Each structure stands twice: as C-alpha cells, then as structure tokens.
Amino acid sequence: MTSLLKLHRLKLTALFLAANIGLLLHLAVGDLKATSEWVWLDILGEGGSALLSLVWIGLVLKSRPAGRVTNLLVLGLAGVFFSWWIDSLDEFIRMPDTVHWDHWLESVPMPIGLVLLTLGIYHWHREQLAISAQMEKRERLFREHRQFDKLTPLGDADYLRRQLELGLAEAATNNQPLSLVILDLDDFNGLNRRFGHGEGDHLLLALTQLLLLNLRRQDLLCRLAGDRFVVLLPNTGEAQARQLAEELREAVRHFAHKTRQHGERLKLQATVAVAMALQDDAESLLRRLNLALARAKPPRLAHSA
Known part of the structure; x- marks a missing residue:
C-alpha cells in the first residue's frame, strides 16, 4: 500500500493544495457564519459527498499502479471532490454578493470530473476485459497442463x-x-x-x-x-x-x-x-x-x- 501511495504522491499533493487554496480564497473574501446559521442537513450531504469522493480516490490509488486509467479516475474523482468541497465551504463562509467566482469553482469542476471519470471507467472496463481474457487463457492452459503426461512433455x-x-x-x-x-x-x-x-x-x-x-x-x-x-x-x-x-x-x-x-x-x-x-x-x-x-x-x- 505504501509503495503504491508513493507512486501517486504528486496527485495527492496537488489535490491537497487545490482544496486548501479554495479554502484560503473563501476565508480571504468571505465571513465566517455563526453556528446558528449552519444547515446541518446540507453540511452532512455536501461534506459527506466530498468525504466519500476522497475515500474513492484512496481506494483507486491503493489498488492501481500509475497510468492513464488511474490518472483519469483520480482526476475525475478529484473534480467531483473539489466541487463538493467548495459547495460545503458555503455552509460555513458567507461570500459577498459581488463575488461570483465561487459559483464557477463549485459548478465547473463537477461536469469535467464526471466526464473524466466516465472515460476512466470506460478504459478500466476495457482493461478488465483484457485481463479477464488473459485469465481465461491461463486457466485453460492450466486445465490442459493437468492433462499432460507426467513423464513426457506430451498430452495424455x-x-x-x-x-x-x-x-x-x-x-x-x-x-x-x-x-x-x-x-x-x-x-x-x-x-x-x-x-x-x-x-x-x-x-x-x-x-x-x-x-x-x-x-x-x-x-x-x-x-x-x-x-x-x-x-x-x-x-x-x-x-x-x-x-x-x-x-x-x-x-x-x-x-x-x-x-x-x-x-x-x-x-x-x-x-x-x-x-x-x-x-x-x-x-x-x-x-x-x-x-x-x-x-x-x-x-x-x-x-x-
């Protein structure tokens, strides 16, 4: 697990920086809301969705080597996470009416992330089909190997x-x-x-x-x-x-x-x-x-x- 995460440390670092830059921008421009203004249902829904996106990213990085398919999956999930993350910040930070870039940060990464995620899943699907074909071939060769003569390199x-x-x-x-x-x-x-x-x-x-x-x-x-x-x-x-x-x-x-x-x-x-x-x-x-x-x-x- 550790070695796989090391292969993807650049992706994790970039995602961490992007999330913190979004947080700092909101803190620099907006004002913190009072606890009484928090809407817990929205916090749980948006924050929970962002947290689940992080869990999915971790599972992908843990189970896959670096490569095109992994990059597409991680970038897609990162876009989904970033949108939910920015959306959840609105529950804690009140932005001025004159600021509109927060809506762009909240809305644009989501469809881009979903497109990338779809491409990643498509290529992952093709990859799994190829792996399944190889496994089927190996299984067939293994079954046939069991039908080979124990003394000579010939079929029985x-x-x-x-x-x-x-x-x-x-x-x-x-x-x-x-x-x-x-x-x-x-x-x-x-x-x-x-x-x-x-x-x-x-x-x-x-x-x-x-x-x-x-x-x-x-x-x-x-x-x-x-x-x-x-x-x-x-x-x-x-x-x-x-x-x-x-x-x-x-x-x-x-x-x-x-x-x-x-x-x-x-x-x-x-x-x-x-x-x-x-x-x-x-x-x-x-x-x-x-x-x-x-x-x-x-x-x-x-x-x-």
Missing part, C-alpha cells in the same frame, strides 16, 4: 480425446480428411525387466524427442499409455498417413539409443497402424485404431501384449 489420453473431438469437428466443417497413427514399441516390458524402469523412462523421453523431430508442425503427438503413442494428423488422408507411419517406424528402428549405465545400444522395433476418420466419433476412431494395431502386431507380441 484424455488430452488426445479432447483434441481429437475438436479435430473431427473441424475436419467435418472444412470437409478435410483426418487420420491417426499409433506406434507401439515391441517388447518394451522386456527392456524394463532387463535394464530397469528408470532406463525405460529415459528411453521413452528420448523416443519422444525422436518422434517429434519426425513429425510436421501441424501434427499432434500424445502418449496414449506406457510405450504406446498416437499421432493426430489433420488434413491427412490414409495413404499419406501410412507413409508417415512407416517413416516413424523406420526412425525407431534406426534409433541409436544406449543405456546410461553400460552404454549398451538398444535395438528397438515398433509396430505401427493407421486409421482414417470416416463417420466416427473420437471413441470409435480410437477403437478402430487399437484394433488395427492388434492386427498389425506379430502373433507372439500380440499374445504377450
């Missing part, structure tokens, strides 16, 4: 289903093909038993980078489960998807991954399968993809899986 199965639903809707709207590629490492469980799960996790991390390097910018790679990966291929027909699947399979076969403990090169093989969207929803397309993978696996591996 739930994230894949969500993106697949969006992709299917977009493909139907634009009358474009959409395909999926699934890749499953052969005998990954055997590698885990032989070298340990830590080495298996390290292998999956390295494999993730390999697969990403072999995909196009528009493709989405997700980890479906364990050593099984799925690639969402927008605007891609079945023939092109099969070509990409074969390229991924070959990339895995030539992957020169070595264990961290002994530097032993692991010979990797992967089974791939493709499914192109027809009249599917996300779940039926994934079922067809898994069935295609089961048919593509060698009998021994299919039985062990």
Whole structure:
C-alpha cells in the first residue's frame, strides 16, 4: 500500500493544495457564519459527498499502479471532490454578493470530473476485459497442463480425446480428411525387466524427442499409455498417413539409443497402424485404431501384449 501511495504522491499533493487554496480564497473574501446559521442537513450531504469522493480516490490509488486509467479516475474523482468541497465551504463562509467566482469553482469542476471519470471507467472496463481474457487463457492452459503426461512433455489420453473431438469437428466443417497413427514399441516390458524402469523412462523421453523431430508442425503427438503413442494428423488422408507411419517406424528402428549405465545400444522395433476418420466419433476412431494395431502386431507380441 505504501509503495503504491508513493507512486501517486504528486496527485495527492496537488489535490491537497487545490482544496486548501479554495479554502484560503473563501476565508480571504468571505465571513465566517455563526453556528446558528449552519444547515446541518446540507453540511452532512455536501461534506459527506466530498468525504466519500476522497475515500474513492484512496481506494483507486491503493489498488492501481500509475497510468492513464488511474490518472483519469483520480482526476475525475478529484473534480467531483473539489466541487463538493467548495459547495460545503458555503455552509460555513458567507461570500459577498459581488463575488461570483465561487459559483464557477463549485459548478465547473463537477461536469469535467464526471466526464473524466466516465472515460476512466470506460478504459478500466476495457482493461478488465483484457485481463479477464488473459485469465481465461491461463486457466485453460492450466486445465490442459493437468492433462499432460507426467513423464513426457506430451498430452495424455484424455488430452488426445479432447483434441481429437475438436479435430473431427473441424475436419467435418472444412470437409478435410483426418487420420491417426499409433506406434507401439515391441517388447518394451522386456527392456524394463532387463535394464530397469528408470532406463525405460529415459528411453521413452528420448523416443519422444525422436518422434517429434519426425513429425510436421501441424501434427499432434500424445502418449496414449506406457510405450504406446498416437499421432493426430489433420488434413491427412490414409495413404499419406501410412507413409508417415512407416517413416516413424523406420526412425525407431534406426534409433541409436544406449543405456546410461553400460552404454549398451538398444535395438528397438515398433509396430505401427493407421486409421482414417470416416463417420466416427473420437471413441470409435480410437477403437478402430487399437484394433488395427492388434492386427498389425506379430502373433507372439500380440499374445504377450
């Protein structure tokens, strides 16, 4: 709070000087009224309004950094405060009939202050809309981040289903093909038993980078489960998807991954399968993809899986 008020000390000083100059001018020209002449209802109404304006200024200065919006809000409220302040001085000081500038000081700052205050509220409104949009975006990213795989920097199965639903809707709207590629490492469980799960996790991390390097910018790679990966291929027909699947399979076969403990090169093989969207929803397309993978696996591996 203190640091924020320091940023606005010039505004506070100017407002304090203006209020005191108005008071001194009234004292220099007018005469103090007797207590019996005071109208308490007017004093409470006009003085209370001036006091509330000061409270609003304090709240704005406390909650906002310096800037255009803050300046407009403070200047607008300052004009409202000054008008009520000058108006309340009339309840204590009698001005000569020949003096008219007090009416100007009482009347002119109010509409100017209200115009400035309106502009400030308008820009504050726009500012809040922008902030809300950013917060909504961050919240969406946070929700999506919770759907990312804990080991690899990839979306998990739930994230894949969500993106697949969006992709299917977009493909139907634009009358474009959409395909999926699934890749499953052969005998990954055997590698885990032989070298340990830590080495298996390290292998999956390295494999993730390999697969990403072999995909196009528009493709989405997700980890479906364990050593099984799925690639969402927008605007891609079945023939092109099969070509990409074969390229991924070959990339895995030539992957020169070595264990961290002994530097032993692991010979990797992967089974791939493709499914192109027809009249599917996300779940039926994934079922067809898994069935295609089961048919593509060698009998021994299919039985062990």
